[in-house]
Amino acid sequence: MNFDLTDEQKLILSVVDETCQKIRPIEDRFYLERRFNDQVLPIFKEAHLLGFPISRSYGEGQGADALTYALVLERVGREGTGIRTFFSGHVSLGQSTLQKWGSEEQKQRYLPRTTSGELIMAFGLTEPTAGSDPASMKTSFEERGGSYYLNGQKAWISNGSIADLIVVFAYPKGKSEGMCAFLVETEAEGFSAEPIKNKLGLPTSDTGLLYFNDCRVSRDNMLGPPGKGLSVAYTALMSGRLSVAAGSVGVLQDCLDEAVKYARERVQHKKKIGKHQLIQREIAKISLDLESSRLMTYKAASLKVKSDESPDNYELRAEADWWIAQAKYYAANASFWAADRAVQIFGANGFSFENRPARHLADTRACRIYEGTDQILEQKIAIKLLGSEFEAFS
Ligand SMILES: Cc1cc2nc3c(=O)[nH]c(=O)nc-3n(C[C@H](O)[C@H](O)[C@H](O)COP(=O)(O)OP(=O)(O)OC[C@H]3O[C@@H](n4cnc5c(N)ncnc54)[C@H](O)[C@@H]3O)c2cc1C
Known part of the structure; x- marks a missing residue:
């Protein structure tokens, strides 16, 4: 493997870095006020950073x-x-799910407006009674007078109450097979949403509850072939899990930076705490977890690049999927424990949301739940090694 960044990657990362520096003081303020950060969209929009993995054929896709x-x-x-x-x-x-499964007409209709930030997207699979087992979902659709009508609820949907366009999954009315995916415009009749309050973490991110009450969806807005909803969902989760793994690596890096800085400054027992060997051990453990998570994530991402280049190669896709599950599981857990170690190094100051480790500790907890809980991913990882006859989910 080659670990050198290309010139193009360096250029992209310098623009992202500049934009991230702009957002930091704003995120700090919104976090302490415990409210949704509505500046992320305009700031990243202005920097044209909302459509990275989308083809250049669609608006600001890069x-x-x-x-x-x-x-x-x-x-x-x-x-x-x-x-x-x-x-x-x-x-x-x-966006990535729309790019993979959408018809050319759907992509032309929506992707340019999502890459420019005019439309915000979300992904609605989970329901109040169907999480790890999405196949048990209850949301249904029926076709009447040339349109689809959806009924049901979706819960815990990231961007759910701010989105304009949501990928939503439903069964044909009265059935529990043949799941379909739809592109639902949130301006549609019969759609409503509200933000979930009192969350453990992620106060600056929107998490919504969605209601479909005879929600009308145009006939042109089924996403992917009829009955292929679960396949749409599972490929979406590959991209989603990789994003969690990569974000967790970033959290680990921030925990390390914060811990090192604090340990160099804080004095106890007449020494910088960084001179105490037990503090050095904590820093070493964060660093080891960071580098291992990073390597796993890059390996998983490299396999996804290959799989994306050969979409009909099922074996390659399964291999990428497995590595992505491992990277997501490992990095999500490592970032949670790195945040815990950083809180410990900060002592009482670590217990305050004024300092970044406390925020990471609260926020990374979600990463061990969404896009496949720890338990679901542990089983997915093991089943590949044991053989499909050990499949526990059927
Ligand atoms: C902040 C946040 C954002 C989210 N964003 C989205 C989103 O954008 N879109 C979306 O669709 N969903 C989203 N989710 C939902 C998330 O994907 C689900 O919460 C997750 O899949 C788990 O489902 P559940 O909460 O219903 O838990 P359950 O499935 O009820 O699980 C409860 C517990 O039982 C365990 N369990 C379940 N089945 C098994 C099994 N077979 N073997 C062993 N243990 C098992 C689980 O691991 C868990 O510990 C989000 C969740 C959160 C917290």
Whole structure:
């Protein structure tokens, strides 16, 4: 493997870095006020950074491959999981899914407006009673008078109450097979949404509850072939999980930077705390977790690049999917524990949201739940090694 950045990657990352520096003081303020950061969109929009992995044929799409996009999300992740989660919902789960499964007409109709930031996307799979087992979902659709009508609820949807266009999954009415995916415009009759309050973390990210009450969807807005909803969802989760892994690497980097800085300054027992060997051990552990997470994420992203280049190669896709699951699981857990170690190094100051480690500790907890919980991914990783007859989900 070659670990050198190309000149193009360096250029992209310098623009992303500049934009991230602009967003940091704003995110700091919104975090302490515990409210949705509505400046992420205009700031990234102005920098034309909302369509990295989307083909240049669609508006401001930049045609970046999965590895380059992972590098971008790593940098964004340093600013916090809330900001990165916005990108996961809008780009990784929303736009990328539309790019992969949409008809040319759907892509022309929506992608340019999503890459410019005029339309925000979200991805609605989870329901109040269907999370790890999406096949048990209840949302249904029926076709009447040339349109589809959706009924049901979706819960815990990132960007859900701010989105303009949502990828939504539903079964034909009265059935529990033949799931379909739809592009739902949130201006449609029968759609409503509200933000979820009192979350443990991610106060600056929108997480919505969605209601479909005979919500009308145009006949042109089924996404992918009829009955292929689960395949649409699973390929979306590959992009989504990679985005979580990459963002978690960014969090690990930020925890390391913060911990080193604090340990160099704070004095106890007449020494900089960085001279205490037990503090050095904590710093070493964060660094080891950072570098291992980074390597796994880059390997997973490199496999996704290859898989994207050969979309009909099922084996390559399964290999990329497995590595992405491992990278997401490993980096999400490593970032959570790195945040915990950084809080410990900060002592009581670590217990305040005024300091970044506390925010990372609260926010990274979500990464072990969304896009496949720890338990689901542990089983997915093991089943590949044991053989499909050990499949636990059927
Ligand atoms: C902040 C946030 C943002 C989110 N964003 C989105 C989004 O944009 N779009 C979207 O569709 N969803 C989103 N989700 C939902 C998320 O994907 C689900 O929460 C997740 O899939 C788990 O589902 P659940 O919460 O219903 O838990 P459940 O599935 O009810 O699981 C409860 C517990 O049981 C365990 N469990 C379940 N099945 C098994 C099994 N077979 N073996 C062992 N243990 C098992 C789980 O691991 C978990 O510990 C988001 C969630 C959060 C917290």
